[in-house]
Amino acid sequence: DIQMTQSPSSLSASVGDRVTIACRASETISTSLDWYQQKPGKAPNLLIFAASNLQTGVPSRFSGSGSGTDFTLTISSLQPEDFATYYCQQSYSIPFTFGPGTRVNIK
Amino acid sequence: EVQMVESGGGLIQPGGSLRLSCAASGFTVNNNSLSWVRQAPGKALEWVSIIFPAGGTYYADSVKGRFTISRDHSKNTLYLQMNSLRAEDTAVYYCVKGYCSGHRCYSGTFDSWGQGTLVTVSS
Numbered sequence: 001d002i003q004m005t006q007s008p009s010s011l012s013a014s015v016g017d018r019v020t021i022a023c024r025a026s027e028t029i030s031t032s033l034d035w036y037q038q039k040p041g042k043a044p045n046l047l048i049f050a051a052s053n054l055q056t057g058v059p060s061r062f063s064g065s066g067s068g069t070d071f072t073l074t075i076s077s078l079q080p081e082d083f084a085t086y087y088c089q090q091s092y093s094i095p096f097t098f099g100p101g102t103r104v105n106i107k
Numbered sequence: 108e109v110q111m112v113e114s115g116g117g118l119i120q121p122g123g124s125l126r127l128s129c130a131a132s133g134f135t136v137n138n139n140s141l142s143w144v145r146q147a148p149g150k151a152l153e154w155v156s157i158i159f160p161a162g163g164t165y166y167a168d169s170v171k172g173r174f175t176i177s178r179d180h181s182k183n184t185l186y187l188q189m190n191s192l193r194a195e196d197t198a199v200y201y202c203v204k205g206y207c208s209g210h211r212c213y214s215g216t217f218d219s220w221g222q223g224t225l226v227t228v229s230s
Contacts, residue, residue: 001168034216036152043201043220044152049213087152091215094165096142096154 002026002090006099012107019075021102023066023088032092033071035064038101039084047086048073078104109133109219111185111202116224123192123228129185129202129221136178140205140214141185143176145198146223155200156187159214170196192228199223 003026013019023033031051036044046055048064051071061076075082083106088099115127127143143155156166156176164176175188185202206218 032213032215036217038152043223044217045220046206046216046218049206049216049218055218089152089154089215091213094157094215095167096157096215098152098154100151 001095002029002093002097004088004090004097004099006086006088006102008102009100010103010105012105013078014107015078015080017078017107019078019082019104021073021086021088021104023071023073023099025069025071025090025092028068029090029092031067032090033064033066034089034091035062035073036087036089037082037084038087044087049091075104109204111204111219111221113200113202113221113224116200116226118227118229119192120230121193121228124188124190125192125226127187127189127200127202127224127226129187131183131185131202131204134204135180136183136185137180139207140212141176141178142203142205142215142217143185143187144201144203144217144220145196145226146201147195147198150198153198154215157205157214158185189226192226194228197226197228199225 035048038044110132142157173191202221203217204219205214206216
């Protein structure tokens with residue numbers, strides 16, 4: 001199975017900050033990497049698919065990059081509604097696997 | 108508008124069985140890849156199972172041989188039959204739809220999620 005890791009596990013940031021979350025796969029997954037945002041008590045929401053494609057309706061301050069084993073989610077200017085947990089997930093092969101999550105807290 | 112509504116969760120004793128349902132609207136279950144994803148309390152997301160449009164099914168090793176995914180075209184509903192339940196199966200279970208854009212589909216990318224149903228396995 002492909003193992004996914006994320007760093008950091010949590011971070012504290014202020015509104016307006018640029019935030020970067022890293023995700024690494026244990027083997028190459030091309031660009032089959034997706035990012036989700038989850039708020040407490042809610043279902044996750046797809047932000048980015050295929051490493052760098054913004055899902056319809058997602059604000060343009062979110063962007064994704066990377067290929068192979070190393071990927072990044074960037075929030076260019078953090079907004080109050082962005083405080084949440086972010087998960088990366090490989091959709092390259094079954095079993096699909098998620099990273100452990102990165103919690104973005106208010107500083 | 109795509110909607111997915113899970114039901115069937117609850118408290119069940121270890122070794123028991125439960126069937127989850129996911130009523131879909133806004134799309135046809137037979138024409139889409141559908142998965143179950145679960146989340147134990149305070150933990151990360153875990154993919155559980157998938158059913159493809161052609162009917163093929165796959166499972167996570169942690170549930171293989173105990174869980175069965177299926178669908179009913181006439182009811183436009185997805186199911187997860189869970190047998191021999193264990194404490195470690197305690198989680199919120201989400202039904203999710205694979206993402207399609209035009210003629211390109213990404214079976215393992217989940218663009219629509221239900222609200223989730225909580226399964227608690229405890230004596």
